[in-house]
Amino acid sequence: MEDIPESVTAGAMPDEAVERMAEAMVRDHDLASQERLVRRPMPTLELVNERLQRHMDSGLFQFARRTPEITIEPIAVQRYSEFLATLPTPVSFNVVAMRPLRGSGLVVCDATLVSALVDALYGGAGTLQATIEGRDFSPTEQRVIQRLLALLCTEYAKAWKGIYPLELEFQRSESHARFVNIAAPAELVIATTLNIAFGELRGALRICMPWAVLDPVRDMLYGAQQADALAEDRRWVTQLTREIQAAEITLTAELARPELSVGELLAMKPGDFIPLERASRIVAAVDGTPVFACHYGTHNTRYALRIDECLRSDSAHWIGGSHVH
Structure with missing residues:
Protein backbone atom coordinates (compact mmCIF):
# COMPACT_ATOMS: atom_id res chain seq x y z
CA MET A 1 0.00 0.00 0.00
CA GLU A 2 1.44 3.37 -1.06
CA ASP A 3 2.29 5.95 1.53
CA ILE A 4 0.10 9.04 1.70
CA PRO A 5 2.11 12.22 1.25
CA GLU A 6 2.57 14.24 4.38
CA SER A 7 1.00 17.28 2.71
CA VAL A 8 -2.32 15.44 2.32
CA THR A 9 -4.34 15.16 5.49
CA ALA A 10 -7.80 13.84 6.17
CA GLY A 11 -9.44 17.25 5.83
CA ALA A 12 -7.20 18.99 3.30
CA MET A 13 -5.92 18.52 -0.28
CA PRO A 14 -2.99 20.05 -2.18
CA ASP A 15 -3.67 23.41 -3.82
CA GLU A 16 -2.77 22.03 -7.26
CA ALA A 17 -5.30 19.20 -6.93
CA VAL A 18 -8.02 21.65 -5.91
CA GLU A 19 -7.26 23.84 -8.92
CA ARG A 20 -7.37 20.87 -11.29
CA MET A 21 -10.76 19.77 -9.92
CA ALA A 22 -12.11 23.29 -10.22
CA GLU A 23 -10.97 23.51 -13.85
CA ALA A 24 -12.63 20.17 -14.61
CA MET A 25 -15.93 21.16 -13.01
CA VAL A 26 -16.22 24.71 -14.41
CA ARG A 27 -16.65 25.05 -18.16
CA ASP A 28 -17.45 27.99 -20.38
CA HIS A 29 -20.80 27.72 -22.16
CA ASP A 30 -21.91 29.85 -25.09
CA LEU A 31 -25.70 30.12 -25.18
CA ALA A 32 -25.58 30.87 -28.93
CA SER A 33 -23.44 27.83 -29.78
CA GLN A 34 -26.44 25.56 -30.38
CA GLU A 35 -27.97 28.06 -32.80
CA ARG A 36 -24.71 28.25 -34.77
CA LEU A 37 -24.62 24.45 -34.86
CA VAL A 38 -28.18 24.16 -36.15
CA ARG A 39 -27.65 26.79 -38.84
CA ARG A 40 -24.93 24.76 -40.54
CA PRO A 41 -25.79 23.25 -43.97
CA MET A 42 -27.78 20.03 -43.78
CA PRO A 43 -26.95 18.09 -46.97
CA THR A 44 -28.98 15.03 -45.99
CA LEU A 45 -32.12 17.07 -45.33
CA GLU A 46 -31.59 18.92 -48.61
CA LEU A 47 -31.46 15.56 -50.37
CA VAL A 48 -34.72 14.55 -48.65
CA ASN A 49 -36.37 17.78 -49.82
CA GLU A 50 -35.24 17.18 -53.40
CA ARG A 51 -36.79 13.73 -53.28
CA LEU A 52 -39.96 15.16 -51.76
CA GLN A 53 -40.27 17.68 -54.57
CA ARG A 54 -40.10 14.93 -57.20
CA HIS A 55 -42.53 12.66 -55.36
CA MET A 56 -45.03 15.45 -54.74
CA ASP A 57 -44.89 16.45 -58.40
CA SER A 58 -46.09 13.03 -59.54
CA GLY A 59 -48.38 12.57 -56.54
CA LEU A 60 -50.23 15.86 -57.08
CA PHE A 61 -50.63 15.07 -60.76
CA GLN A 62 -52.37 11.81 -59.84
CA PHE A 63 -54.38 13.64 -57.17
CA ALA A 64 -55.61 16.66 -59.15
CA ARG A 65 -55.17 15.34 -62.72
CA ARG A 66 -53.37 18.55 -63.54
CA THR A 67 -49.66 19.20 -63.84
CA PRO A 68 -48.41 21.30 -60.89
CA GLU A 69 -45.42 23.61 -60.76
CA ILE A 70 -43.52 22.91 -57.54
CA THR A 71 -40.56 24.87 -56.23
CA ILE A 72 -38.95 24.25 -52.86
CA GLU A 73 -37.34 27.02 -50.84
CA PRO A 74 -34.04 26.65 -48.98
CA ILE A 75 -34.25 25.15 -45.50
CA ALA A 76 -35.09 27.83 -42.94
CA VAL A 77 -33.83 27.60 -39.35
CA GLN A 78 -35.66 30.07 -37.11
CA ARG A 79 -37.40 30.39 -33.79
CA TYR A 80 -40.91 29.01 -33.57
CA SER A 81 -42.39 32.45 -32.88
CA GLU A 82 -40.67 33.81 -36.00
CA PHE A 83 -42.06 30.97 -38.09
CA LEU A 84 -45.61 31.66 -36.91
CA ALA A 85 -45.18 35.40 -37.55
CA THR A 86 -44.33 34.80 -41.23
CA LEU A 87 -47.50 32.81 -41.96
CA PRO A 88 -50.29 34.43 -43.98
CA THR A 89 -53.89 34.29 -42.85
CA PRO A 90 -55.92 32.21 -42.97
CA VAL A 91 -54.08 28.89 -42.95
CA SER A 92 -54.82 25.34 -41.89
CA PHE A 93 -52.65 24.07 -39.00
CA ASN A 94 -52.18 20.30 -38.90
CA VAL A 95 -50.25 18.57 -36.14
CA VAL A 96 -48.42 15.40 -37.18
CA ALA A 97 -46.49 12.81 -35.17
CA MET A 98 -42.92 12.16 -36.34
CA ARG A 99 -42.53 8.40 -35.99
CA PRO A 100 -40.38 6.87 -34.54
CA LEU A 101 -39.05 10.12 -33.01
CA ARG A 102 -40.72 11.48 -29.90
CA GLY A 103 -42.50 14.73 -30.59
CA SER A 104 -44.76 16.43 -33.09
CA GLY A 105 -44.33 18.49 -36.22
CA LEU A 106 -46.59 20.92 -38.00
CA VAL A 107 -47.90 21.03 -41.58
CA VAL A 108 -49.34 24.39 -42.59
CA CYS A 109 -51.50 24.64 -45.70
CA ASP A 110 -52.23 28.06 -47.19
CA ALA A 111 -55.83 28.95 -47.98
CA THR A 112 -54.74 29.92 -51.49
CA LEU A 113 -53.41 26.39 -52.07
CA VAL A 114 -56.66 24.86 -50.82
CA SER A 115 -58.60 27.10 -53.20
CA ALA A 116 -56.33 26.11 -56.10
CA LEU A 117 -56.82 22.39 -55.36
CA VAL A 118 -60.60 22.74 -55.11
CA ASP A 119 -60.62 24.60 -58.43
CA ALA A 120 -58.47 21.89 -60.06
CA LEU A 121 -60.52 18.99 -58.64
CA TYR A 122 -63.82 20.48 -59.78
CA GLY A 123 -62.70 21.23 -63.33
CA GLY A 124 -61.95 24.93 -63.00
CA ALA A 125 -59.84 26.88 -65.45
CA GLY A 126 -57.27 27.79 -62.77
CA THR A 127 -58.12 31.48 -62.78
CA LEU A 128 -60.72 31.89 -60.00
CA GLN A 129 -59.47 32.42 -56.45
CA ALA A 130 -62.12 31.73 -53.79
CA THR A 131 -62.32 34.03 -50.80
CA ILE A 132 -61.68 32.24 -47.48
CA GLU A 133 -60.86 35.18 -45.21
CA GLY A 134 -63.35 35.77 -42.41
CA ARG A 135 -64.75 32.23 -42.41
CA ASP A 136 -63.76 28.67 -41.53
CA PHE A 137 -62.85 26.10 -44.13
CA SER A 138 -65.93 24.42 -45.58
CA PRO A 139 -66.45 20.62 -45.27
CA THR A 140 -65.35 20.23 -48.91
CA GLU A 141 -62.19 22.24 -48.28
CA GLN A 142 -61.50 20.24 -45.10
CA ARG A 143 -61.81 17.04 -47.12
CA VAL A 144 -59.33 18.34 -49.71
CA ILE A 145 -56.90 19.27 -46.91
CA GLN A 146 -57.14 15.78 -45.42
CA ARG A 147 -56.43 14.17 -48.79
CA LEU A 148 -53.49 16.51 -49.35
CA LEU A 149 -52.07 15.61 -45.92
CA ALA A 150 -52.43 11.90 -46.64
CA LEU A 151 -50.52 12.40 -49.89
CA LEU A 152 -47.81 14.42 -48.15
CA CYS A 153 -47.34 11.82 -45.39
CA THR A 154 -46.99 9.06 -47.99
CA GLU A 155 -44.50 10.93 -50.17
CA TYR A 156 -42.50 12.21 -47.18
CA ALA A 157 -41.90 8.65 -46.00
CA LYS A 158 -40.70 7.77 -49.52
CA ALA A 159 -38.31 10.73 -49.47
CA TRP A 160 -36.66 9.41 -46.27
CA LYS A 161 -36.48 5.82 -47.54
CA GLY A 162 -32.96 4.43 -47.30
CA ILE A 163 -31.87 7.22 -44.93
CA TYR A 164 -34.04 6.89 -41.82
CA PRO A 165 -37.53 5.36 -41.33
CA LEU A 166 -39.14 8.75 -40.57
CA GLU A 167 -42.89 8.93 -41.14
CA LEU A 168 -45.49 11.63 -40.56
CA GLU A 169 -48.77 10.59 -38.95
CA PHE A 170 -51.72 13.00 -38.85
CA GLN A 171 -53.03 13.77 -35.36
CA ARG A 172 -55.36 16.77 -35.49
CA SER A 173 -56.21 20.01 -37.29
CA GLU A 174 -56.45 23.46 -35.73
CA SER A 175 -57.63 26.82 -37.04
CA HIS A 176 -55.49 29.08 -34.82
CA ALA A 177 -51.82 29.11 -33.89
CA ARG A 178 -52.51 29.42 -30.14
CA PHE A 179 -53.88 25.87 -30.13
CA VAL A 180 -50.71 24.47 -31.73
CA ASN A 181 -47.94 24.03 -29.17
CA ILE A 182 -45.35 21.84 -30.84
CA ALA A 183 -42.52 23.99 -29.43
CA ALA A 184 -41.88 26.94 -27.13
CA PRO A 185 -41.79 30.35 -28.83
CA ALA A 186 -38.01 30.66 -28.37
CA GLU A 187 -37.18 27.13 -29.53
CA LEU A 188 -35.52 26.59 -32.91
CA VAL A 189 -37.46 24.88 -35.70
CA ILE A 190 -36.57 23.70 -39.19
CA ALA A 191 -39.05 24.79 -41.86
CA THR A 192 -39.44 23.49 -45.41
CA THR A 193 -41.70 25.41 -47.81
CA LEU A 194 -43.13 23.97 -51.02
CA ASN A 195 -44.62 26.53 -53.39
CA ILE A 196 -47.28 24.83 -55.53
CA ALA A 197 -49.02 26.38 -58.53
CA PHE A 198 -51.87 25.16 -60.74
CA GLY A 199 -52.03 27.60 -63.62
CA GLU A 200 -52.42 31.10 -62.22
CA LEU A 201 -53.42 29.86 -58.75
CA ARG A 202 -50.64 29.17 -56.29
CA GLY A 203 -50.08 28.55 -52.61
CA ALA A 204 -47.59 27.10 -50.14
CA LEU A 205 -47.32 23.94 -48.09
CA ARG A 206 -45.00 24.26 -45.09
CA ILE A 207 -43.46 21.53 -42.93
CA CYS A 208 -42.19 22.69 -39.52
CA MET A 209 -40.14 20.36 -37.32
CA PRO A 210 -38.74 21.31 -33.89
CA TRP A 211 -34.99 20.94 -33.66
CA ALA A 212 -35.35 19.20 -30.29
CA VAL A 213 -37.33 16.40 -31.99
CA LEU A 214 -34.69 15.94 -34.71
CA ASP A 215 -31.78 16.08 -32.26
CA PRO A 216 -31.43 12.24 -32.05
CA VAL A 217 -30.65 12.14 -35.80
CA ARG A 218 -28.66 15.38 -36.07
CA ASP A 219 -25.45 13.56 -37.04
CA MET A 220 -27.33 12.09 -39.96
CA LEU A 221 -28.64 15.50 -41.07
CA TYR A 222 -25.15 17.02 -41.19
CA GLY A 223 -23.58 13.96 -42.79
CA ALA A 224 -22.32 15.31 -46.11
CA GLN A 225 -20.52 12.06 -46.82
CA GLN A 226 -23.72 10.09 -46.30
CA ALA A 227 -25.67 12.37 -48.64
CA ASP A 228 -22.94 12.06 -51.29
CA ALA A 229 -22.90 8.29 -50.81
CA LEU A 230 -26.65 8.08 -51.34
CA ALA A 231 -26.40 10.07 -54.55
CA GLU A 232 -23.46 7.91 -55.66
CA ASP A 233 -25.46 4.76 -54.92
CA ARG A 234 -28.24 5.93 -57.24
CA ARG A 235 -25.77 6.59 -60.05
CA TRP A 236 -24.15 3.21 -59.47
CA VAL A 237 -27.48 1.38 -59.56
CA THR A 238 -28.50 3.19 -62.77
CA GLN A 239 -25.19 2.41 -64.48
CA LEU A 240 -25.23 -1.21 -63.32
CA THR A 241 -28.80 -1.63 -64.60
CA ARG A 242 -27.80 -0.34 -68.03
CA GLU A 243 -24.80 -2.65 -68.20
CA ILE A 244 -26.85 -5.68 -67.18
CA GLN A 245 -29.56 -4.90 -69.72
CA ALA A 246 -26.91 -4.60 -72.46
CA ALA A 247 -25.29 -7.95 -71.59
CA ARG A 257 -37.72 -34.60 -75.41
CA PRO A 258 -37.87 -38.17 -76.77
CA GLU A 259 -37.60 -41.12 -74.39
CA LEU A 260 -35.61 -44.22 -75.42
CA SER A 261 -34.49 -47.26 -73.53
CA VAL A 262 -30.84 -48.26 -73.47
CA GLY A 263 -31.65 -51.27 -75.61
CA GLU A 264 -33.39 -49.15 -78.26
CA LEU A 265 -30.47 -46.76 -78.31
CA LEU A 266 -27.92 -49.56 -78.74
CA ALA A 267 -30.00 -51.14 -81.52
CA MET A 268 -30.00 -47.99 -83.63
CA LYS A 269 -27.94 -47.88 -86.83
CA PRO A 270 -27.14 -45.20 -89.41
CA GLY A 271 -30.25 -44.02 -91.23
CA ASP A 272 -32.67 -44.66 -88.33
CA PHE A 273 -35.00 -41.84 -87.22
CA ILE A 274 -35.91 -40.77 -83.73
CA PRO A 275 -39.59 -39.78 -83.62
CA LEU A 276 -40.29 -36.43 -81.93
Whole structure:
Protein backbone atom coordinates (compact mmCIF):
# COMPACT_ATOMS: atom_id res chain seq x y z
CA MET A 1 0.00 0.00 0.00
CA GLU A 2 1.44 3.37 -1.06
CA ASP A 3 2.29 5.95 1.53
CA ILE A 4 0.10 9.04 1.70
CA PRO A 5 2.11 12.22 1.25
CA GLU A 6 2.57 14.24 4.38
CA SER A 7 1.00 17.28 2.71
CA VAL A 8 -2.32 15.44 2.32
CA THR A 9 -4.34 15.16 5.49
CA ALA A 10 -7.80 13.84 6.17
CA GLY A 11 -9.44 17.25 5.83
CA ALA A 12 -7.20 18.99 3.30
CA MET A 13 -5.92 18.52 -0.28
CA PRO A 14 -2.99 20.05 -2.18
CA ASP A 15 -3.67 23.41 -3.82
CA GLU A 16 -2.77 22.03 -7.26
CA ALA A 17 -5.30 19.20 -6.93
CA VAL A 18 -8.02 21.65 -5.91
CA GLU A 19 -7.26 23.84 -8.92
CA ARG A 20 -7.37 20.87 -11.29
CA MET A 21 -10.76 19.77 -9.92
CA ALA A 22 -12.11 23.29 -10.22
CA GLU A 23 -10.97 23.51 -13.85
CA ALA A 24 -12.63 20.17 -14.61
CA MET A 25 -15.93 21.16 -13.01
CA VAL A 26 -16.22 24.71 -14.41
CA ARG A 27 -16.65 25.05 -18.16
CA ASP A 28 -17.45 27.99 -20.38
CA HIS A 29 -20.80 27.72 -22.16
CA ASP A 30 -21.91 29.85 -25.09
CA LEU A 31 -25.70 30.12 -25.18
CA ALA A 32 -25.58 30.87 -28.93
CA SER A 33 -23.44 27.83 -29.78
CA GLN A 34 -26.44 25.56 -30.38
CA GLU A 35 -27.97 28.06 -32.80
CA ARG A 36 -24.71 28.25 -34.77
CA LEU A 37 -24.62 24.45 -34.86
CA VAL A 38 -28.18 24.16 -36.15
CA ARG A 39 -27.65 26.79 -38.84
CA ARG A 40 -24.93 24.76 -40.54
CA PRO A 41 -25.79 23.25 -43.97
CA MET A 42 -27.78 20.03 -43.78
CA PRO A 43 -26.95 18.09 -46.97
CA THR A 44 -28.98 15.03 -45.99
CA LEU A 45 -32.12 17.07 -45.33
CA GLU A 46 -31.59 18.92 -48.61
CA LEU A 47 -31.46 15.56 -50.37
CA VAL A 48 -34.72 14.55 -48.65
CA ASN A 49 -36.37 17.78 -49.82
CA GLU A 50 -35.24 17.18 -53.40
CA ARG A 51 -36.79 13.73 -53.28
CA LEU A 52 -39.96 15.16 -51.76
CA GLN A 53 -40.27 17.68 -54.57
CA ARG A 54 -40.10 14.93 -57.20
CA HIS A 55 -42.53 12.66 -55.36
CA MET A 56 -45.03 15.45 -54.74
CA ASP A 57 -44.89 16.45 -58.40
CA SER A 58 -46.09 13.03 -59.54
CA GLY A 59 -48.38 12.57 -56.54
CA LEU A 60 -50.23 15.86 -57.08
CA PHE A 61 -50.63 15.07 -60.76
CA GLN A 62 -52.37 11.81 -59.84
CA PHE A 63 -54.38 13.64 -57.17
CA ALA A 64 -55.61 16.66 -59.15
CA ARG A 65 -55.17 15.34 -62.72
CA ARG A 66 -53.37 18.55 -63.54
CA THR A 67 -49.66 19.20 -63.84
CA PRO A 68 -48.41 21.30 -60.89
CA GLU A 69 -45.42 23.61 -60.76
CA ILE A 70 -43.52 22.91 -57.54
CA THR A 71 -40.56 24.87 -56.23
CA ILE A 72 -38.95 24.25 -52.86
CA GLU A 73 -37.34 27.02 -50.84
CA PRO A 74 -34.04 26.65 -48.98
CA ILE A 75 -34.25 25.15 -45.50
CA ALA A 76 -35.09 27.83 -42.94
CA VAL A 77 -33.83 27.60 -39.35
CA GLN A 78 -35.66 30.07 -37.11
CA ARG A 79 -37.40 30.39 -33.79
CA TYR A 80 -40.91 29.01 -33.57
CA SER A 81 -42.39 32.45 -32.88
CA GLU A 82 -40.67 33.81 -36.00
CA PHE A 83 -42.06 30.97 -38.09
CA LEU A 84 -45.61 31.66 -36.91
CA ALA A 85 -45.18 35.40 -37.55
CA THR A 86 -44.33 34.80 -41.23
CA LEU A 87 -47.50 32.81 -41.96
CA PRO A 88 -50.29 34.43 -43.98
CA THR A 89 -53.89 34.29 -42.85
CA PRO A 90 -55.92 32.21 -42.97
CA VAL A 91 -54.08 28.89 -42.95
CA SER A 92 -54.82 25.34 -41.89
CA PHE A 93 -52.65 24.07 -39.00
CA ASN A 94 -52.18 20.30 -38.90
CA VAL A 95 -50.25 18.57 -36.14
CA VAL A 96 -48.42 15.40 -37.18
CA ALA A 97 -46.49 12.81 -35.17
CA MET A 98 -42.92 12.16 -36.34
CA ARG A 99 -42.53 8.40 -35.99
CA PRO A 100 -40.38 6.87 -34.54
CA LEU A 101 -39.05 10.12 -33.01
CA ARG A 102 -40.72 11.48 -29.90
CA GLY A 103 -42.50 14.73 -30.59
CA SER A 104 -44.76 16.43 -33.09
CA GLY A 105 -44.33 18.49 -36.22
CA LEU A 106 -46.59 20.92 -38.00
CA VAL A 107 -47.90 21.03 -41.58
CA VAL A 108 -49.34 24.39 -42.59
CA CYS A 109 -51.50 24.64 -45.70
CA ASP A 110 -52.23 28.06 -47.19
CA ALA A 111 -55.83 28.95 -47.98
CA THR A 112 -54.74 29.92 -51.49
CA LEU A 113 -53.41 26.39 -52.07
CA VAL A 114 -56.66 24.86 -50.82
CA SER A 115 -58.60 27.10 -53.20
CA ALA A 116 -56.33 26.11 -56.10
CA LEU A 117 -56.82 22.39 -55.36
CA VAL A 118 -60.60 22.74 -55.11
CA ASP A 119 -60.62 24.60 -58.43
CA ALA A 120 -58.47 21.89 -60.06
CA LEU A 121 -60.52 18.99 -58.64
CA TYR A 122 -63.82 20.48 -59.78
CA GLY A 123 -62.70 21.23 -63.33
CA GLY A 124 -61.95 24.93 -63.00
CA ALA A 125 -59.84 26.88 -65.45
CA GLY A 126 -57.27 27.79 -62.77
CA THR A 127 -58.12 31.48 -62.78
CA LEU A 128 -60.72 31.89 -60.00
CA GLN A 129 -59.47 32.42 -56.45
CA ALA A 130 -62.12 31.73 -53.79
CA THR A 131 -62.32 34.03 -50.80
CA ILE A 132 -61.68 32.24 -47.48
CA GLU A 133 -60.86 35.18 -45.21
CA GLY A 134 -63.35 35.77 -42.41
CA ARG A 135 -64.75 32.23 -42.41
CA ASP A 136 -63.76 28.67 -41.53
CA PHE A 137 -62.85 26.10 -44.13
CA SER A 138 -65.93 24.42 -45.58
CA PRO A 139 -66.45 20.62 -45.27
CA THR A 140 -65.35 20.23 -48.91
CA GLU A 141 -62.19 22.24 -48.28
CA GLN A 142 -61.50 20.24 -45.10
CA ARG A 143 -61.81 17.04 -47.12
CA VAL A 144 -59.33 18.34 -49.71
CA ILE A 145 -56.90 19.27 -46.91
CA GLN A 146 -57.14 15.78 -45.42
CA ARG A 147 -56.43 14.17 -48.79
CA LEU A 148 -53.49 16.51 -49.35
CA LEU A 149 -52.07 15.61 -45.92
CA ALA A 150 -52.43 11.90 -46.64
CA LEU A 151 -50.52 12.40 -49.89
CA LEU A 152 -47.81 14.42 -48.15
CA CYS A 153 -47.34 11.82 -45.39
CA THR A 154 -46.99 9.06 -47.99
CA GLU A 155 -44.50 10.93 -50.17
CA TYR A 156 -42.50 12.21 -47.18
CA ALA A 157 -41.90 8.65 -46.00
CA LYS A 158 -40.70 7.77 -49.52
CA ALA A 159 -38.31 10.73 -49.47
CA TRP A 160 -36.66 9.41 -46.27
CA LYS A 161 -36.48 5.82 -47.54
CA GLY A 162 -32.96 4.43 -47.30
CA ILE A 163 -31.87 7.22 -44.93
CA TYR A 164 -34.04 6.89 -41.82
CA PRO A 165 -37.53 5.36 -41.33
CA LEU A 166 -39.14 8.75 -40.57
CA GLU A 167 -42.89 8.93 -41.14
CA LEU A 168 -45.49 11.63 -40.56
CA GLU A 169 -48.77 10.59 -38.95
CA PHE A 170 -51.72 13.00 -38.85
CA GLN A 171 -53.03 13.77 -35.36
CA ARG A 172 -55.36 16.77 -35.49
CA SER A 173 -56.21 20.01 -37.29
CA GLU A 174 -56.45 23.46 -35.73
CA SER A 175 -57.63 26.82 -37.04
CA HIS A 176 -55.49 29.08 -34.82
CA ALA A 177 -51.82 29.11 -33.89
CA ARG A 178 -52.51 29.42 -30.14
CA PHE A 179 -53.88 25.87 -30.13
CA VAL A 180 -50.71 24.47 -31.73
CA ASN A 181 -47.94 24.03 -29.17
CA ILE A 182 -45.35 21.84 -30.84
CA ALA A 183 -42.52 23.99 -29.43
CA ALA A 184 -41.88 26.94 -27.13
CA PRO A 185 -41.79 30.35 -28.83
CA ALA A 186 -38.01 30.66 -28.37
CA GLU A 187 -37.18 27.13 -29.53
CA LEU A 188 -35.52 26.59 -32.91
CA VAL A 189 -37.46 24.88 -35.70
CA ILE A 190 -36.57 23.70 -39.19
CA ALA A 191 -39.05 24.79 -41.86
CA THR A 192 -39.44 23.49 -45.41
CA THR A 193 -41.70 25.41 -47.81
CA LEU A 194 -43.13 23.97 -51.02
CA ASN A 195 -44.62 26.53 -53.39
CA ILE A 196 -47.28 24.83 -55.53
CA ALA A 197 -49.02 26.38 -58.53
CA PHE A 198 -51.87 25.16 -60.74
CA GLY A 199 -52.03 27.60 -63.62
CA GLU A 200 -52.42 31.10 -62.22
CA LEU A 201 -53.42 29.86 -58.75
CA ARG A 202 -50.64 29.17 -56.29
CA GLY A 203 -50.08 28.55 -52.61
CA ALA A 204 -47.59 27.10 -50.14
CA LEU A 205 -47.32 23.94 -48.09
CA ARG A 206 -45.00 24.26 -45.09
CA ILE A 207 -43.46 21.53 -42.93
CA CYS A 208 -42.19 22.69 -39.52
CA MET A 209 -40.14 20.36 -37.32
CA PRO A 210 -38.74 21.31 -33.89
CA TRP A 211 -34.99 20.94 -33.66
CA ALA A 212 -35.35 19.20 -30.29
CA VAL A 213 -37.33 16.40 -31.99
CA LEU A 214 -34.69 15.94 -34.71
CA ASP A 215 -31.78 16.08 -32.26
CA PRO A 216 -31.43 12.24 -32.05
CA VAL A 217 -30.65 12.14 -35.80
CA ARG A 218 -28.66 15.38 -36.07
CA ASP A 219 -25.45 13.56 -37.04
CA MET A 220 -27.33 12.09 -39.96
CA LEU A 221 -28.64 15.50 -41.07
CA TYR A 222 -25.15 17.02 -41.19
CA GLY A 223 -23.58 13.96 -42.79
CA ALA A 224 -22.32 15.31 -46.11
CA GLN A 225 -20.52 12.06 -46.82
CA GLN A 226 -23.72 10.09 -46.30
CA ALA A 227 -25.67 12.37 -48.64
CA ASP A 228 -22.94 12.06 -51.29
CA ALA A 229 -22.90 8.29 -50.81
CA LEU A 230 -26.65 8.08 -51.34
CA ALA A 231 -26.40 10.07 -54.55
CA GLU A 232 -23.46 7.91 -55.66
CA ASP A 233 -25.46 4.76 -54.92
CA ARG A 234 -28.24 5.93 -57.24
CA ARG A 235 -25.77 6.59 -60.05
CA TRP A 236 -24.15 3.21 -59.47
CA VAL A 237 -27.48 1.38 -59.56
CA THR A 238 -28.50 3.19 -62.77
CA GLN A 239 -25.19 2.41 -64.48
CA LEU A 240 -25.23 -1.21 -63.32
CA THR A 241 -28.80 -1.63 -64.60
CA ARG A 242 -27.80 -0.34 -68.03
CA GLU A 243 -24.80 -2.65 -68.20
CA ILE A 244 -26.85 -5.68 -67.18
CA GLN A 245 -29.56 -4.90 -69.72
CA ALA A 246 -26.91 -4.60 -72.46
CA ALA A 247 -25.29 -7.95 -71.59
CA GLU A 248 -25.59 -10.75 -74.16
CA ILE A 249 -27.23 -13.99 -73.00
CA THR A 250 -28.09 -17.33 -74.56
CA LEU A 251 -31.77 -18.18 -74.98
CA THR A 252 -32.48 -21.92 -75.12
CA ALA A 253 -35.72 -23.53 -76.28
CA GLU A 254 -36.29 -27.26 -75.96
CA LEU A 255 -38.51 -28.35 -78.88
CA ALA A 256 -39.03 -31.96 -77.81
CA ARG A 257 -37.72 -34.60 -75.41
CA PRO A 258 -37.87 -38.17 -76.77
CA GLU A 259 -37.60 -41.12 -74.39
CA LEU A 260 -35.61 -44.22 -75.42
CA SER A 261 -34.49 -47.26 -73.53
CA VAL A 262 -30.84 -48.26 -73.47
CA GLY A 263 -31.65 -51.27 -75.61
CA GLU A 264 -33.39 -49.15 -78.26
CA LEU A 265 -30.47 -46.76 -78.31
CA LEU A 266 -27.92 -49.56 -78.74
CA ALA A 267 -30.00 -51.14 -81.52
CA MET A 268 -30.00 -47.99 -83.63
CA LYS A 269 -27.94 -47.88 -86.83
CA PRO A 270 -27.14 -45.20 -89.41
CA GLY A 271 -30.25 -44.02 -91.23
CA ASP A 272 -32.67 -44.66 -88.33
CA PHE A 273 -35.00 -41.84 -87.22
CA ILE A 274 -35.91 -40.77 -83.73
CA PRO A 275 -39.59 -39.78 -83.62
CA LEU A 276 -40.29 -36.43 -81.93
CA GLU A 277 -43.62 -35.28 -80.55
CA ARG A 278 -43.48 -31.50 -80.61
CA ALA A 279 -45.26 -29.85 -77.70
CA SER A 280 -47.92 -27.23 -78.38
CA ARG A 281 -46.23 -24.85 -75.92
CA ILE A 282 -42.46 -24.39 -75.74
CA VAL A 283 -40.67 -22.76 -72.84
CA ALA A 284 -37.59 -20.65 -73.64
CA ALA A 285 -35.11 -20.33 -70.77
CA VAL A 286 -31.92 -18.48 -69.86
CA ASP A 287 -29.47 -20.55 -67.82
CA GLY A 288 -32.32 -22.84 -66.76
CA THR A 289 -34.69 -20.00 -65.75
CA PRO A 290 -37.93 -19.89 -67.81
CA VAL A 291 -38.51 -16.48 -69.39
CA PHE A 292 -40.91 -16.97 -72.35
CA ALA A 293 -43.79 -19.24 -73.34
CA CYS A 294 -43.60 -19.70 -77.12
CA HIS A 295 -44.94 -21.49 -80.19
CA TYR A 296 -42.62 -23.03 -82.76
CA GLY A 297 -42.98 -22.29 -86.47
CA THR A 298 -41.39 -20.52 -89.42
CA HIS A 299 -40.98 -16.87 -90.35
CA ASN A 300 -39.58 -15.73 -93.72
CA THR A 301 -38.56 -19.34 -94.48
CA ARG A 302 -36.62 -19.54 -91.21
CA TYR A 303 -37.41 -21.57 -88.15
CA ALA A 304 -38.62 -19.22 -85.41
CA LEU A 305 -40.28 -18.94 -82.02
CA ARG A 306 -43.32 -16.75 -81.45
CA ILE A 307 -43.45 -15.36 -77.92
CA ASP A 308 -46.91 -15.71 -76.39
CA GLU A 309 -46.21 -14.78 -72.77
CA CYS A 310 -43.44 -13.42 -70.56
CA LEU A 311 -42.84 -15.69 -67.57
CA ARG A 312 -41.55 -13.01 -65.21
CA SER A 313 -41.92 -13.12 -61.46
CA ASP A 314 -41.57 -10.66 -58.58
CA SER A 315 -38.78 -12.60 -56.91
CA ALA A 316 -35.49 -10.87 -56.07
CA HIS A 317 -33.41 -12.61 -58.78
CA TRP A 318 -35.17 -10.67 -61.52
CA ILE A 319 -33.39 -7.44 -62.38
CA GLY A 320 -35.25 -4.71 -64.20
CA GLY A 321 -36.35 -1.12 -64.02
CA SER A 322 -39.33 -1.90 -61.84
CA HIS A 323 -37.11 -3.60 -59.27
CA VAL A 324 -34.46 -0.89 -58.93
CA HIS A 325 -35.09 1.70 -56.18
